[in-house]
Each structure stands twice: as structure tokens, then as C-alpha cells.
Amino acid sequence: MTASDWWYVFFGKLSYDSLPFYSPIAAFAALLVVFGALFVVILITWLGKWKYLWTEWLTSLDHKKIGIMFITISFVMMARALVEASMMRLQQALAYDAPGYLPPDHFSQLFTTHGTIMIFFMAMPFLTGVMNYAMPLQIGARDVSFPLINSLSLAFTSAGAAILMISLCLGKFSTGGWSGYPPYTEMTFNPGVGPDYWIWAVTLSSIGSTMTGINFAVTIYKKRCPGMHLMRMPLFCWTALATSILMIFAMPPLTVATVLLALDRYADMHFFTNNLGGNMMNYANLFWAFGHPEVYILVLPSFGVYSEVFANFSAKKLYGYIGLVSATIAIGFISFLVWVHHFFTMGQTASLNAVFGTATMLVGIPTGVKIYDWILTMYRGRVRFTVPMLYALAFVILFTIGGLTGILLANPAVDYQVHNTLFLVAHFHNMLIPGMLYGMLAGYTYWFPKAFGFRLDEKWGRIAWGCWVVGFVLAFFPLYALGALGMPRRTVEYFEGAYLPWTIVAMVGAVFVLAAFASLLIQLFVSILRRREYNVFAGDPWNGRTIEWMTPAPPPEYNFAVIPTVHERDAFHAMKMRNEAYLPPERYKDIEMPKNSMLGPVFAVAGVMIAFGLTWYIWWMVAAGIGIMMLSVIARSFVKDTKKVIPAWKVKKEHERWLRAVHETPVVSRDYEVSPANRGLAEVSAV
Amino acid sequence: MSSWEQKHPGINLGTIDPEAHEEAEELVFGFWVYLMSDMIIFAMLFATYAVELRGIAGGPGPKDLYDIKSVSIETGLLLMSSFTFGMASLAMKYNPRPKFVVYWLIITLCLGLTFLGFESHDFLSVFDKGVGPSRSGFISAYFALVSTHGIHVTLGCLWICVMLAQIMVFGLDKDVKLRLLRLGLFWHFLDVVWVGIFSIVYLQGLAG
Numbered sequence: 001m002t003a004s005d006w007w008y009v010f011f012g013k014l015s016y017d018s019l020p021f022y023s024p025i026a027a028f029a030a031l032l033v034v035f036g037a038l039f040v041v042i043l044i045t046w047l048g049k050w051k052y053l054w055t056e057w058l059t060s061l062d063h064k065k066i067g068i069m070f071i072t073i074s075f076v077m078m079a080r081a082l083v084e085a086s087m088m089r090l091q092q093a094l095a096y097d098a099p100g101y102l103p104p105d106h107f108s109q110l111f112t113t114h115g116t117i118m119i120f121f122m123a124m125p126f127l128t129g130v131m132n133y134a135m136p137l138q139i140g141a142r143d144v145s146f147p148l149i150n151s152l153s154l155a156f157t158s159a160g161a162a163i164l165m166i167s168l169c170l171g172k173f174s175t176g177g178w179s180g181y182p183p184y185t186e187m188t189f190n191p192g193v194g195p196d197y198w199i200w201a202v203t204l205s206s207i208g209s210t211m212t213g214i215n216f217a218v219t220i221y222k223k224r225c226p227g228m229h230l231m232r233m234p235l236f237c238w239t240a241l242a243t244s245i246l247m248i249f250a251m252p253p254l255t256v257a258t259v260l261l262a263l264d265r266y267a268d269m270h271f272f273t274n275n276l277g278g279n280m281m282n283y284a285n286l287f288w289a290f291g292h293p294e295v296y297i298l299v300l301p302s303f304g305v306y307s308e309v310f311a312n313f314s315a316k317k318l319y320g321y322i323g324l325v326s327a328t329i330a331i332g333f334i335s336f337l338v339w340v341h342h343f344f345t346m347g348q349t350a351s352l353n354a355v356f357g358t359a360t361m362l363v364g365i366p367t368g369v370k371i372y373d374w375i376l377t378m379y380r381g382r383v384r385f386t387v388p389m390l391y392a393l394a395f396v397i398l399f400t401i402g403g404l405t406g407i408l409l410a411n412p413a414v415d416y417q418v419h420n421t422l423f424l425v426a427h428f429h430n431m432l433i434p435g436m437l438y439g440m441l442a443g444y445t446y447w448f449p450k451a452f453g454f455r456l457d458e459k460w461g462r463i464a465w466g467c468w469v470v471g472f473v474l475a476f477f478p479l480y481a482l483g484a485l486g487m488p489r490r491t492v493e494y495f496e497g498a499y500l501p502w503t504i505v506a507m508v509g510a511v512f513v514l515a516a517f518a519s520l521l522i523q524l525f526v527s528i529l530r531r532r533e534y535n536v537f538a539g540d541p542w543n544g545r546t547i548e549w550m551t552p553a554p555p556p557e558y559n560f561a562v563i564p565t566v567h568e569r570d571a572f573h574a575m576k577m578r579n580e581a582y583l584p585p586e587r588y589k590d591i592e593m594p595k596n597s598m599l600g601p602v603f604a605v606a607g608v609m610i611a612f613g614l615t616w617y618i619w620w621m622v623a624a625g626i627g628i629m630m631l632s633v634i635a636r637s638f639v640k641d642t643k644k645v646i647p648a649w650k651v652k653k654e655h656e657r658w659l660r661a662v663h664e665t666p667v668v669s670r671d672y673e674v675s676p677a678n679r680g681l682a683e684v685s686a687v
Numbered sequence: 688m689s690s691w692e693q694k695h696p697g698i699n700l701g702t703i704d705p706e707a708h709e710e711a712e713e714l715v716f717g718f719w720v721y722l723m724s725d726m727i728i729f730a731m732l733f734a735t736y737a738v739e740l741r742g743i744a745g746g747p748g749p750k751d752l753y754d755i756k757s758v759s760i761e762t763g764l765l766l767m768s769s770f771t772f773g774m775a776s777l778a779m780k781y782n783p784r785p786k787f788v789v790y791w792l793i794i795t796l797c798l799g800l801t802f803l804g805f806e807s808h809d810f811l812s813v814f815d816k817g818v819g820p821s822r823s824g825f826i827s828a829y830f831a832l833v834s835t836h837g838i839h840v841t842l843g844c845l846w847i848c849v850m851l852a853q854i855m856v857f858g859l860d861k862d863v864k865l866r867l868l869r870l871g872l873f874w875h876f877l878d879v880v881w882v883g884i885f886s887i888v889y890l891q892g893l894a895g
Binding site for chain 1: 717724738825827845849
């Protein structure tokens with residue numbers, strides 16, 4: 001064998017040309033990733049925190065810590081995808097009759113990574129993290145049904161995110177958009193590593209999400225505390241259940257679509273090629289059989305958060321609980337019947353389009369029910385305008401506008417006019433930013449004190465909220481106009497002067513969005529500095545209604561010293577009304593909890609090896625990764641010592657310490673909820 | 688809740704091992720949900736196969752490639768292996784000694800491996816006719832569907848080997864029993880999928 005053959009065996013397609021020296025912007029981004037990673041490594045070493053990180057976080061099977069790690073991934077990836085979005089906005093503002101500053105190939109990579117990250121590595125980890133944190137606490141469970149699988153879900157997601165970060169440094173990412181449509185992404189047109197990066201990052205993410213869905217659905221069915229009937233669950237748990245079921249059924253088609261595309265590329269098969277019997281439409285169907293339910297996977301958890309927020313900050317029980325539950329289930333069901341509306345223009349008959357257009361409009365009915373229920377929850381409530389509530393209010397208005405444009409697009413005749421234009425881009429951002437992101441940020445602000453024991457800074461929270469709203473409106477409402485004017489999406493350069501003012505306004509919006517993200521970081525920083533002032537150890541800063549608020553902030557590893565028994569909806573509120581909250585239990589028992597496991601980190605490393613090896617044709621690495629996964633699972637099945645017991649005396653000591661603290665904590669009225677007087681013990685009001 | 692209540696699909700251990708029975712509820716239900724999710728993967732591959740039936744692209748079609756004799760033997764082997772796995776489950780439930788579980792599992796393993804042998808023979812005979820999955824969309828879809836099932840059977844065989852090792856090391860303890868319950872569901876699930884493949888791919892392909 002020659003030297004280059006040996007090189008190929010060990011390093012596959014990697015070469016000097018894989019390094020990003022072809023463009024200063026790409027080189028800068030790669031340096032940022034490398035130095036960012038180095039900085040984190042040096043910081044952890046300097047602080048001497050490796051052992052802490054390993055034992056307390058990476059190998060932990062605690063659903064609360066796994067949830068926090070999911071949300072951390074989400075924030076890191078959001079930072080990158082927001083920068084990419086702003087770069088695209090700047091390009092379009094500069095690209096009237098001029099090439100702008102980004103070459104077309106780079107621009108295409110940006111819209112591909114932006115979409116892929118925002119869906120799979122920002123939104124999915126964010127909602128998975130919030131569900132992970134809040135749902136088991138809300139149903140009165142000590143953990144999820146399968147804590148180890150939870151850790152593996154995190155491993156798969158983080159491996160996918162790592163692959164995306166690596167793609168900034170080595171090789172070029174796909175230019176095929178977040179949906180990766182063949183035949184453009186086939187070998188014939190795209191022989192580079194880009195589509196392979198996309199395929200394996202998305203595949204890892206889809207496997208992780210399938211496992212999350214199974215885990216959470218089983219948790220909700222089997223791990224509710226005594227008395228927690230399904231119809232007594234907080235609404236967030238209902239939406240978590242619906243999302244989990246959608247994940248179970250909607251993620252496998254994505255896995256099939258990406259793997260078949262990979263078989264086309266690697267094994268010269270013909271599922272989606274132009275020749276030899278390939279059928280691209282099959283890809284479109286498979287992808288959107290995932291893609292449409294995915295939209296509801298993204299928004300339903302936020303609907304759950306909004307339901308909690310509206311009820312809590314109006315100091316009222318949720319209006320129309322049964323209606324909201326039915327609407328959630330209806331949305332989940334209808335989500336499987338509308339996928340063709342993503343490709344009305346691809347040549348099926350008008351009758352078929354009419355059926356799917358009508359089905360799509362049906363989604364508006366249960367969603368409308370929800371909007372009215374939320375508004376009526378506020379009606380005659382004592383509404384407090386805290387940050388989560390502000391997000392919820394902005395959502396109701398903006399989401400309704402977005403929903404109306406969705407009804408427009410559901411009409412195939414209209415869709416023919418505006419499909420593939422910026423009108424569509426405006427529509428789905430209008431659904432996902434208020435619908436998904438605001439909800440998750442509301443949930444983040446709402447449950448942060450529970451997770452860390454101190455509130456987030458209110459002022460910076462409001463600034464962030466203001467920037468998100470202004471930024472969103474300025475960045476995306478002009479896109480409706482641009483779409484109606486006929487500007488295609490993903491345009492790198494244009495020659496129509498009428499577009500220019502709108503693209504400039506949209507760019508200004510992007511600046512506000514960046515400011516919003518910066519404000520969130522400042523808020524976090526300021527809150528950590530003032531954590532003593534904002535301390536809410538007593539655990540109930542918002543006068544909560546559901547049982548996650550009856551625990552200390554942060555809750556112990558086992559969540560509840562004694563598993564609660566509930567008798568009604570809004571159980572914690574009822575307990576407070578009956579003066580039954582904060583009573584010591586009759587008896588403490590030993591608690592069995594899962595021990596840490598290193599299987600998660602092992603899977604994360606093996607997952608990166610498999611995906612990276614496949615992308616670059618480094619076959620020994622792929623084999624090693626698969627071998628590590630299989631052997632580690634088999635080895636783990638021989639480990640018997642997987643549980644630890646927390647003795648009753650220790651539970652008692654911790655619980656009594658908290659109860660003493662609660663009794664020493666001054667009660668705070670709702671008027672001083674966002675002032676330092678709030679130490680986490682709420683004045684009970686009779687509403 | 689009484690301990691003999693039927694808690695999950697498949698064989699229940701309520702009458703002989705209440706502790707394992709309690710724990711089985713969540714584990715086996717979770718595994719059942721996983722199987723439903725896996726079923727979606729097969730459903731998508733079946734749909735792809737149905738779409739690609741027309742993607743022959745001038746190459747060989749079902750009648751040129753399938754061998755009903757080999758496929759019938761495979762069906763017999765797999766159905767028989769489901770029966771022998773059932774015997775293993777019954778032995779696990781009613782016989783305190785692990786000996787019979789081991790015997791039935793080994794027989795199941797042999798049947799599974801023989802099935803895989805015949806399946807490899809099917810695939811090789813397609814290659815012998817001078818075509819492979821890269822010849823047409825139809826052959827790609829055929830290989831994707833049938834070999835996905837084959838990979839599942841391979842993993843099932845590996846799982847049986849691991850369980851045999853666990854019975855050697857731990858005996859028939861609670862964890863081993865709970866794993867055998869899930870392995871049983873997995874094995875019967877593969878049988879169900881094979882019945883689909885046999886009727887939709889082979890019988891329909893040869894009849895149509």
C-alpha cells in the first residue's frame with residue numbers, strides 16, 4: 001500500500017483541505033470553537049472541578065441534573081444559531097444588486113446549520129430539559145421510569161451537538177437546508193462531507209428523542225403519586241405526555257429517512273435518486289411524517305408552561321381544564337394527518353391537496369380553544385405582570401397572528417402563490433419563537449428558583465423580554481411583506497429594489513434579538529452575583545398551585561422526603577388553604593435511588609466516534625464506536641450494584657432542616673413577589 | 688392491587704414471583720412502548736418497499752429474485768423458534784431449575800441462527816444473479832426492509848447469548864427473569880414482523 005492508502009485507512013477523507021482556511025469568516029468561527037473549548041477545559045482545570053463535574057453532573061442519573069444539562073446544551077447552541085441568523089440578515093441587507101459579504105456556498109451552510117441547530121439542538125434539548133426537570137416533580141415521582149436511558153438520551157443529543165460544532169472546524173456542512181431534500185443531497189450533486197455531517201447529527205438527535213419520548217410517556221403512565229389521577233395532573237404534564245407520544249411515533253420516520261438517504265450516499269442505493277427507480281417524493285413523505293408532528297412536539301410543552309403561568313400569575317385555577325386537555329390530545333392526533341401541506345406544490349392532485357388543506361385548518365380549532373381558555377383564566381384574576389406572564393401575554397397576541405397566516409398557508413391556492421418565499425419563513429418563525437421559545441423562556445424563569453434556590457433578576461428579565469418581542473416583530477413581520485412581494489427564501493443576492501427597506505428593518509430586528517440573548521446572559525450573571533438577596537430556599541416563590549412547589553429549592557436528589565398523596569387538582573394550593581402544607585410526615589423511610597453510571601459519557605464519546613467516522617470514512621473509528629457501545633451495554637447488564645439507599649435518618653435530618661427554615665421565613669404578599677422580601681414562602685390567598 | 692393481576696403483555700410472573708411481577712409492570716410496559724416505536728420503523732420501510740415496487744428500472748423484479756422454498760423454510764424456522772421461546776418462558780415460570788430454560792433458549796438460538804443462514808443464502812442468491820441493491824430502487828427497498836429484520840434477529844441472537852451467560856453467572860434471579868420477559872416480547876415481535884414480510888414481500892411478490 002502506498003502512503004496515501006495508509007492515510008486513507010487511518011484518516012479517511014480528512015486532509016489539509018478540510019481545514020477552514022478557504023475563508024476568513026469560517027477560519028474565525030473555527031478558531032472561536034477551538035478556543036472556546038480550550039477555555040472551558042482550562043477553566044475547569046484551574047478551578048479543579050473535573051471530579052465534581054464527573055461525579056455530580058456527567059455521570060448523574062438525577063432527572064433534575066440531566067434536565068439542567070439539556071438546557072445548557074440548548075443555550076450554547078442557541079448562541080451559535082442566533083449569530084448565524086444575524087449573519088444572514090446582514091447579508092440580505094447588503095445584497096441588493098451586490099454580492100454582499102458572504103459567498104453563496106457559505107450562506108447556504110448558514111441557513112442549513114441555523115435550521116438544524118434551532119430545531120434539533122436548541123428547541124428539542126430545551127423542551128426535553130424543561131420536561132425532565134419539572135414533570136417528575138409535578139407528578140410526585142422520585143425520578144423518571146428509566147433514569148439510565150434518560151442519561152443516554154442526553155448522550156445522543158450531546159454527541160449530535162458535538163458533531164455540529166466539529167463541522168465548523170473540519171470540512172464544510174451541508175448546503176441542503178434543514179430538511180436535507182434529495183436529490184440535491186445525493187452523491188451526484190453533493191459528493192462532499194456536508195450532507196453526511198447533517199445525516200449523522202440528525203440521526204443521533206432523533207434516536208435520543210425517541211428514547212426520551214418512551215421514557216417520559218412511561219413515567220407519566222406509571223409513576224404518578226397516590227391520588228394523582230390523569231385528570232388531576234397539572235396541564236404541563238398533559239402536554240409532556242402528548243409530546244412524548246408524538247416523539248415515540250414521529251421520530252422513527254426521521255431515522256428511516258436519514259438512514260435511507262445515507263444508504264443512497266454510502267452504498268449507492270436508489271431510494272431517492274433521480275435514476276434507477278429512486279423516488280424523491282418518498283423522502284418528502286417520510287421526512288414530513290416526522291416533520292409535522294415535530295412542530296407540535298415543539299409547541300405543546302410551551303402550551304403546558306403557559307397554562308401553568310396563566311393560572312399561577314392570575315391566582316386562579318386554570319379555566320377549562322378539560323377543554324385544554326382535550327385540545328392537547330386533539331392537536332396531537334391531527335398532527336399526524338396534515339403532513340402533505342409541507343409540499344402542496346409537488347404535483348399531487350388538487351383533491352388530495354384539498355383534503356390536507358382542510359385537515360390543516362382543523363388544527364386552528366383546538367388551538368383557538370386553548371387561546372380562549374388562557375384569556376378566560378386571566379378574566380377576573382389578580383394578574384401579576386412578572387416575566388413569565390409577560391412572555392405568555394406576548395405569546396397570545398403574536399401567536400394568534402402567526403396562526404392566522406397559517407390558516408392562509410393551509411389554503412393550497414394561496415400556498416401556490418407564497419410557497420418557498422419569505423412569507424413561509426415569517427410564518428414558521430412566528431409560530432416557533434412566540435409559540436416555542438417564549439414558552440420555554442417563561443418556563444426557565446418560572447422554574448429557575450426551584451432548580452437553583454434563587455430567583456432570576458427581574459429587571460434584566462424584563463429587558464430581555466422587551467428585546468425578544470421588539471426583535472421578533474422587527475425581524476419577522478417584514479418577512480411577510482417580502483414574501484408577499486415574491487422574495488424567495490434562502491436568497492443570497494437580489495436585484496429588486498423594493499425588497500431593500502424590509503431587509504434592513506429585519507436586520508435591525510436581528511440586532512434586538514442578539515441584545516435579547518445577551519440580556520439573558522447578563523440576567524443569569526447578575527442573579528448569580530445576587531443569589532443571597534434572591535434566595536428562596538423555602539421553595540414557593542410564586543405562590544404555586546402544583547406540588548413541585550411543596551419541595552425545598554433546590555429539591556433534594558429524591559425530590560420528596562415522603563411521596564405526597566393528592567386529592568384534587570392544584571393540590572399544593574389546596575394543602576395551603578387547609579393549613580396542611582409544611583407539616584412533618586408521621587414517619588420517614590429509607591429511599592432507594594439509582595447510583596451514578598458512566599454509561600452516558602461513554603455513549604456520548606462512542607456516538608461522536610461513529611458519526612465522525614462515518615462522515616469522514618474512517619471505518620476503524622466507526623467499528624470502535626459501535627463496539628464500545630455494545631460491549632458497554634453488555635458489561636452494564638452484569639452490574640448488580642446499581643442502587644443506593646439514602647437512610648431514613650438522613651432524609652429526616654434534611655427535611656427537618658428545611659421545615660425549620662420554612663417556619664423562620666417571613667411570609668410575603670404577592671405585591672412584593674419580585675422584591676428581595678420574597679424568601680420563598682407565599683402568603684396564601686383564598687382565590 | 689392483587690399480585691396475580693395481569694400487569695403487562697406476555698407471560699406474567701404474578702403467581703410465582705410477586706416481587707419481580709411488581710417491578711415488571713413498568714419495565715415491560717416501557718419495552719412494549721419501545722416495540723411500538725420500532726414497529727413504526729418497519730411500517731416506514733414497508734411503505735418504502737410498496738412505493739419502490741414500481742421502481743424496478745428495467746432490472747429484475749420480485750419473480751426473478753425470490754425463492755419461495757427458501758422463504759417458506761425461513762418462516763417455519765422462525766415460527767418454530769417463537770414456539771420454543773414460549774417453552775423457555777413457561778420453563779422459567781414453572782420450573783425452578785434453570786436447566787430447561789437454558790435448553791429451550793439454546794434451541795431457539797439454533798433456530799434463529801439457521802434462519803439467518805437461510806436469509807444470507809437468499810441475499811447471496813440475489814447477488815449471484817448479477818444484481819445488488821444498487822441496481823434499482825426496488826432492490827434497495829427489498830434489502831433495506833428484509834435486512835433490517837435480519838439485523839434485529841442477529842441482535843436477538845446476541846441477546847440470547849448474553850442471557851445464557853447471565854443464567855450461568857446469576858442463576859434465574861429477578862433481573863434475569865425480567866430480562867427474559869422482555870427478550871420474549873422482542874422475539875415474538877420479530878416473528879410478527881416476519882409474517883408481514885412473508886405475506887407482503889414474498890407471497891404478494893410471487894403471486895402478483
